[in-house]
Amino acid sequence: MLTTGFDLLQEAVAHLEGGFSSLPEFAPLLDGAAIRPILLETAERMRDNYPYPHPLYVGQMLKPPHPIARLAYALAQLINPNNHALDGGRASSAMEKEAVAHIASMYGWDQALGHLTSGGTFANLEGLWIAGRLAPGKAVVASEQAHYTHERISAVLQLPFHKVATDDAARMSLPALEKLLQTGEIGTVVATLGTSAVGAVDPLPEILELCARYGARCHVDTAYGGYFRLASQLSERNARIFEAISRADSLAIDPHKHGLQPYGCGCILFRDASVGRFYKHDSPYTYFSSDELHLGEISLECSRAGASAVALWATHRLLPLVPGGAFAQGLDSGLLAARELGQRLAGDARWKVLFEPDLDILIWAPVEASATQVSARSQAIFDEAARRGLHLALTGLPREILEARWPELEWDAPRVTCLRACLMKPEHRDWLGPIWERLQSALGEVTRG
Numbered sequence: 226m227l228t229t230g231f232d233l234l235q236e237a238v239a240h241l242e243g244g245f246s247s248l249p250e251f252a253p254l255l256d257g258a259a260i261r262p263i264l265l266e267t268a269e270r271m272r273d274n275y276p277y278p279h280p281l282y283v284g285q286m287l288k289p290p291h292p293i294a295r296l297a298y299a300l301a302q303l304i305n306p307n308n309h310a311l312d313g314g315r316a317s318s319a320m321e322k323e324a325v326a327h328i329a330s331m332y333g334w335d336q337a338l339g340h341l342t343s344g345g346t347f348a349n350l351e352g353l354w355i356a357g358r359l360a361p362g363k364a365v366v367a368s369e370q371a372h373y374t375h376e377r378i379s380a381v382l383q384l385p386f387h388k389v390a391t392d393d394a395a396r397m398s399l400p401a402l403e404k405l406l407q408t409g410e411i412g413t414v415v416a417t418l419g420t421s422a423v424g425a426v427d428p429l430p431e432i433l434e435l436c437a438r439y440g441a442r443c444h445v446d447t448a449y450g451g452y453f454r455l456a457s458q459l460s461e462r463n464a465r466i467f468e469a470i471s472r473a474d475s476l477a478i479d480p481h482k483h484g485l486q487p488y489g490c491g492c493i494l495f496r497d498a499s500v501g502r503f504y505k506h507d508s509p510y511t512y513f514s515s516d517e518l519h520l521g522e523i524s525l526e527c528s529r530a531g532a533s534a535v536a537l538w539a540t541h542r543l544l545p546l547v548p549g550g551a552f553a554q555g556l557d558s559g560l561l562a563a564r565e566l567g568q569r570l571a572g573d574a575r576w577k578v579l580f581e582p583d584l585d586i587l588i589w590a591p592v593e594a595s596a597t598q599v600s601a602r603s604q605a606i607f608d609e610a611a612r613r614g615l616h617l618a619l620t621g622l623p624r625e626i627l628e629a630r631w632p633e634l635e636w637d638a639p640r641v642t643c644l645r646a647c648l649m650k651p652e653h654r655d656w657l658g659p660i661w662e663r664l665q666s667a668l669g670e671v672t673r674g
């Protein structure tokens with residue numbers, strides 16, 4: 226399960242090494258006898274993990290990197306380039322610019338400014354930092370279901386922050402947004418395309434219209450969902466929304482979520498490259514030897530893993546970001562898996578599917594009389610499923626979102642814990658049988674007990 230493709234590394238390592246063969250022989254000291262037991266001890270420690278790479282893991286947003294990404298990362302690691310500046314990562318900086326251009330091309334942004342970041346949090350931070358520079362003192366708003374990072378980032382940037390209410394599909398409410406915009410104090414609206422809890426997609430075209438009417442900027446947090454722009458199995462509504470990303474001002478997308486990359490790979494893109502003026506600075510000690518644009522000049526982070534850019538670049542070479550390609554088919558497979566699991570659950574009266582999935586995240590719960598009972602049983606099913614090797618997740622949802630969808634439920638608590646599956650892996654659709662079997666068996670066990 227873990228070593229797919231590692232045999233391919235040897236030849237590439239030899240080829241890379243050949244590039245430095247004119248130098249006098251040098252090999253760092255390696256005390257194999259001392260390293261071996263520690264490596265085994267490390268492996269022992271790492272056994273204490275859920276089996277994230279396996280298709281029976283459907284819990285959190287954890288998609289294993291593609292073998293090409295792991296191999297390219299390992300290869301680049303032998304050089305350990307730093308994409309802060311060309312001096313520290315010549316090849317990997319060029320590869321970063323190409324890989325970022327590939328991502329921007331999904332949205333038709335061929336003049337965009339962007340770069341990789343350590344993750345979605347930093348990508349969003351840069352998006353909101355620029356937004357704040359353009360509208361000093363004005364507020365940032367994001368939906369109640371948006372990632373909590375936006376509130377924290379706004380605090381770091383000392384920008385006022387307000388939450389916009391959500392509707393019963395966990396999407397940003399347009400009347401609530403308009404009411405906030407009418408105050409004239411809002412500088413930036415964050416639209417989330419793929420919320421962390423339920424994978425909900427905010428109504429971006431209408432949000433963009435409101436932003437235009439009230440003179441606000443629109444940043445799209447599509448850390449989770451961005452790649453679905455390439456999918457062909459989105460609903461008509463959602464296809465229209467992902468099209469509209471092209472008209473936003475900036476976006477955050479995480480190659481380490483749906484882009485098959487190891488952690489440490491986010492991306493920020495600005496449609497208008499002229500915002501680069503806010504980053505500009507002079508640091509002669511870093512830049513004295515090169516006259517091209519340095520990624521460090523357009524990034525808030527300084528040292529960054531060049532290996533991340535190399536892994537992403539190699540992945541794009543194997544799986545280009547085009548509609549209909551193998552990468553897009555993997556995303557479609559997740560959309561269909563969520564829909565099909567939803568249909569199976571809907572066909573059994575003991576389950577209640579709570580949202581028609583916008584993306585590849587499904588939320589459902591066992592049918593019980595009260596919120597407290599649903600929460601307890603969800604937890605018990607979660608535990609029983611794990612005993613059968615099926616790893617789900619739990620998520621708490623507030624009465625305001627679920628009440629209209631579950632009118633017969635007795636609300637003896639303000640929130641209810643539901644079951645959640647992220648069907649992110651391209652293989653998940655083929656594994657629906659084994660997933661379903663374990664789910665039903667866990668429910669049977671819990672009901673009997």
Ligand SMILES: *Cc1c(COP(=O)(O)O)cnc(C)c1O
Nearest residue numbers: 344345346372421446448449479
């Ligand atoms: C994951 C995620 C983030 C945070 O990104 P990290 O890569 O975890 O730093 C922000 N917003 C959304 C919608 C996300 O899914």
